[in-house]
Amino acid sequence: EKVEINREQRALMKAIVDAYNRHQIPQDVAKKLLQDQYSPEENFLLLTEMATSQVQVLVEFTKNIPGFLSLDREDQIALLKGSAVEAMFLRSAQVFSRKMPTGHTDVLEERVRKSGIPDEFMTPMFNFYKSIGELHMVQEEQAILTAITILTPDRPYVKDPQAVERLQETMLDVLRKLCVLQHPQEQQYFARLLGRLTELRTLSHYHSEMLASWRMNDHKFTPLLCEIWDVQ
Numbered sequence: 001e002k003v004e005i006n007r008e009q010r011a012l013m014k015a016i017v018d019a020y021n022r023h024q025i026p027q028d029v030a031k032k033l034l035q036d037q038y039s040p041e042e043n044f045l046l047l048t049e050m051a052t053s054q055v056q057v058l059v060e061f062t063k064n065i066p067g068f069l070s071l072d073r074e075d076q077i078a079l080l081k082g083s084a085v086e087a088m089f090l091r092s093a094q095v096f097s098r099k100m101p102t103g104h105t106d107v108l109e110e111r112v113r114k115s116g117i118p119d120e121f122m123t124p125m126f127n128f129y130k131s132i133g134e135l136h137m138v139q140e141e142q143a144i145l146t147a148i149t150i151l152t153p154d155r156p157y158v159k160d161p162q163a164v165e166r167l168q169e170t171m172l173d174v175l176r177k178l179c180v181l182q183h184p185q186e187q188q189y190f191a192r193l194l195g196r197l198t199e200l201r202t203l204s205h206y207h208s209e210m211l212a213s214w215r216m217n218d219h220k221f222t223p224l225l226c227e228i229w230d231v232q
């Protein structure tokens, strides 16, 4: 049947994409990536600074998701804490796959590879980045997929998952239509996108182990990261 995005859905999409574009990592922070070589310790500090800045960006983006602020306040926190790592994997994946100014991408990759992250997490992480790159998502898809990740009803401590599910379903419907319109040749494109969300969950489990191993080596995080990741 003819797929079309109705006026209400177009307004929803615009609100999310505007928020997604409005909140970016400040260029001075992203530019730090390009400074000359660092030691693994300094790379870790730089990535910690980027992650902290990314969490601030994420909170601002989330507050602009239509309906999010009308959720129960404690559920808003539970959703942010439960989805932060996944949303940041998604965002940094899009940064990796987007043609960043020459040299940025492999500099970022270089720093991630030399920041004390145990090797066994490197492979799944960079496989994920590659699989996101191969999807060639348009900006609207990236923004709505991030909103869908944040509005996942079955995060720990969510008291009213039905309210979250209603919001997520609205987003899923828009994304489904968008995929059909943007990728008419690929019948299963929408299904492939949702498959990435499953991969994100796995990465999120790897990430908790990454955090544990960093803490064993006495790595320090910022107060914001400690709060959102429930560490120390």
Ligand SMILES: CC(C)c1onc(-c2c(Cl)cccc2Cl)c1COc1ccc(-c2ccc3[nH]c(C(=O)O)cc3c2)cc1
Pocket: 024, 025, 030, 044, 047, 048, 050, 051, 054, 085, 088, 089, 091, 092, 095, 108, 112, 117, 221, 225
């Ligand atoms: C605390 C640090 C060491 C950390 O722990 N886990 C991760 C960690 C790791 Cl490696 C991998 C994935 C997720 C996490 Cl959450 C990180 C580092 O996290 C990030 C590193 C870089 C960026 C990043 C870099 C460049 C960027 N440009 C833009 C832009 O909008 O232009 C956004 C952006 C974000 C985001 C998170």
